[in-house]
Amino acid sequence: MEAGKSRGVIEAGRYAVVKLPSEGLKIVELRSHSTVNLGKFGSFKVDGVLGYSYGQAFEIIDDRNVRPIKSLMESEPTEIDTEEEEITKDKLTELFTASSESNQNIIDIGSKIQKLSNEEIDNLKKSGASSEIGQKIIEQMIAGHEGFDKKTVFSQQKYLRRKQQKFLRRFSVEYLSSTLMLQYYIEKDLPRVLDISPETLGLLMTYGNVRPGGNYLLLDETGGVILYAMLERMIGQGTVLVLHENEHANLNVMKYSNLSEEETKLTVKTASWLLFIEPDTQRIEWQPFTQEEIDQLPPAKKTKYYRRHNRALEINDTLDLIQNGNFDGFISVSTLSMPSVLPYVLDRVGGSRAVAIYNQFKENLLETQHFLQVDKRILAPSIIESRVRPYQTIPGRMHPVMTMRGYGGYVLWGTRVFPAENIQAIGRGMSNKKKNMDRVSS
């Protein structure tokens, strides 16, 4: 949410993301002198991670202490502590040099191939909390795996990777970027973010021309993930007016934003649809008391007075913002029917500003585009789709991953224009007109 160093270095008192080898994400508050519990991956003392740069991977050693490692999958000790010896991935594979050229000799007998029982694994887990235990479990699992030497080197590595994801007590501390915020909700509750993917979020921010100093109109039904992404690209400069359909806006996600309520209020304004559509009827006639009158109020009434006073100013300010219009863009991630919404919105969007509307269903945007083709206030609307396909990224063995989640949605993008009245286009109508004129003259 902020520029410069605070995006770079892990600091106390902030929300951050903990990434686990299983690729699971957890949003945690880094309170100094506290401990973060990662469930089966163990727990760590916050003080141990402070001062490193975001993205740093750690391994839990004894007594909830950590040490930095190269990455979640490579445990090579980093420059800071090179003295320590340990078994690395490659060394581990070396222990079992026997491997097969092909999978010709593999017979699938399911879990029977593993001699180590779940009970034994559980006992091993209980024997300690450090990452060495994880390594030990993996070693024993390989030893107890009857068909391990019949696997190819590639499949041995894959096996190892899967077990590492399961047993190693490693994690990294990441900056809470909008991508990770979205990723967190995608894993936790995909319908909540209306199926939007990180690539589509990026598309929305770019087509919406979101940048510092802009004054945007936003529909955000994700609880604030979209707002969070916008604020990340505005860093406190400009305003976002969030329209909501209930009495109050649901911006739950902002609790992780590392911004105080006051800071948020400077950039984020909210208005219900009633306020937006009927600003005239919603204005609050407010006569502020004189200082003298205020001074005479009993304390309880004084508080009440100030609350009402601030509320009135806030609402009237928001109404001014709405009535001034000329917004620098309309960004929508909403399930409302756009043909019903846009007639109220388009006049409030400034000339040549972008309109970027997300929907998880192409059909809804199709209807919207047909609506806009008749309306004419949006030039060249298009529906745009972006899908990112990740690859297995190993030199010599590159290929797209075999399955991926089918989600992502679509963005309708167009530009607000002011069509003139009665402009004669050059086209078929034109040549007919000419023909008619020719006929008249001949």
Add this chain to the structure above:
Amino acid sequence: MLFYRYKDVIEEGDIVMVYIGRQQMKLVNVTLGEVINTRYGHFEHDKMVGKKYGDQMVGAKGYGFIYLLHPTPELWTVSLPHRTQIVYTPDSSYVIQRLNIGPGSRVIEAGTGSASFTHSFARTLGDQGKLFTYEFHEVRCNEARKELERHGLLAVNTTITHRDVCQDGFEIQGEDIRGDAVFLDLPAPWTAIPHLKHVISKEMATGICCFSPCIEQVDKTVAALQEEGWTDIEMVEVMGRRWEARKDMVRDISDVVKRLKDIQARKTQGIEGRRVVKLQSETATPEPNVSYDSGNKRPASTEEDQQKQSESESKEVSPSQQPPSKFQNLGKGFNPFGKGIRVREGDESYAWTQVTKIESDVKSHTSYLTFARNIPTKKQPEENV
């Protein structure tokens, strides 16, 4: 400054994105006395002054029009002169999102190419950020420099350098680059990667994206990144598609049958009719006796058609004397799908379903995007924490 902030009214000296057609836009510098010529007529710069960005403007002859749009990196991407293959918005927006580039970021871009991505970066970085862009081709570099100057980027946050970064690295004298994001669109990024360690941040993570069309390039890039200590290496592909809203006619099978029956009926009547015509040539053929659906389908013929029909029939003494042609029955009889006449898509006399049609030329492969990051493992002194 127009790439950083919106303004409403066009003044002399401003840049305007002239919208001629969907894929046809032209950036002009509003200069009094000048004229822009398009296939839809010519348009005087003088008349642009005082208009609002977003206004539709009529041609000097009173017909034809253009739209006067505000420049944005996205419109620029559509309109720019291609010096090289460009990075399109689905790719560029993903790179910015994934590398978490925002206001205040310090970005290294090589090469500049057509400077399409350069504009997008510059907009996102704001005045607190910094963009270092490098181009090894001298002519292209000079063109790009002029363009960035004209568009106000150099004055805000962008530095362009003529340099072969693969040979000579990224360092700029008197400049502490401290890049926290790197975008390499080079033929051999693996030769540039070893130079990066001198210019990336030593305080915070640096993200990189290498943009290469061939899988062999990715192989070498991944090896170089590993060699240089970059982690979390992942290659992805971005597939961008554009769809347009269209309408497709609903063609009901029962109408097909009805039409066939109509043809049959008229044929019989025609044979009958010709016999009558032979006998009394002055009488016009009677209208075929078919009942139509009341729905929203076009009836056999409109009044106008009937008029033309009767006109032509009165002229042609006998239809049988005319050589048969496939257009002979145009508009006649039950014609539920507008066969033989030009039907405008969405014509209310017919039934339609709403459909999406994919763009005719799909960018089936732009490039592979290889991401990685560099984490400086270093603990800041306690007092700073």
